[in-house]
Amino acid sequence: MNNIKNIGSIIRFHRKKAGLTQKQLATLAGVGKSAVFDIEKGKNSVRLNTLMAILAVLNIHLRPESPMMNHFKNKENQV
8 A cells, every 4th residue: 555545544544533524624724625635635736734633633644754854854953
């Protein structure tokens, strides 16, 4: 499963556990219902701010990970 479809599945799972319809989630996030549908179906062309609004409503947090994150964090502490 690719990452986009995985994110869509996670959102659908959380939405259903919260007892929300796609329309209700869209309203709470301030986005169109089609945006929720598109994300849940794994569509590639979703705007980042739309995705972030939906994740915020569902209290889902993204955590950037890479082999270089420790170097990045150390650099930020030096600034």
